[in-house]
Amino acid sequence: MNSKTDKLKGVANEAIGKAKRLVGAAIGDDGLRAKGVAQEFTGAAQKAGGEIKDLIKETVDKS
Template identity: 55%
Template sequence: MSSTGDKIKGTANEVAGSVKQGVGKATGNDRLRAEGKAQELKGDAQKAKGQVKDAIKKTIDKA
C-alpha cells in the first residue's frame, strides 16, 4: 500500500475509533469504548507507517 493509502486508512480508523468511543461512553458500553480506543491506536500506527514511507522515499529520491 502507498504512503497516502496508509495515511487515509489511518485517518479513517482514527475517526471510526473515536465514534465507537463516543457511542460506548454515551451508552455505558465499556467494551465498545475499548474497541474504539484500539481502533484509534491502529489508525495512529497506520498514519505513522505512511509518514515513515514518505520519509524513506524522500531520502531515496535525494540520493
C-alpha cells in the same frame, strides 16, 4: 500499500474509533469504548507508517 493509502486508512480508522469510543462512553458500553480506543491507535499507527514511507522515499530520492 502506498503512503497515501496508509494515511487515508489511518484517518478513517481514527474517526471510526473515536465514534465507537464516544458512543461506548455515552451508553456505558466499556467493550465498545475499548474497541474504539484500539481502533484509534490502529489508525494512528497506520498514519505514522505512511509518514515513515514518505520519509524513506524522500531520503532515497535525495541519494
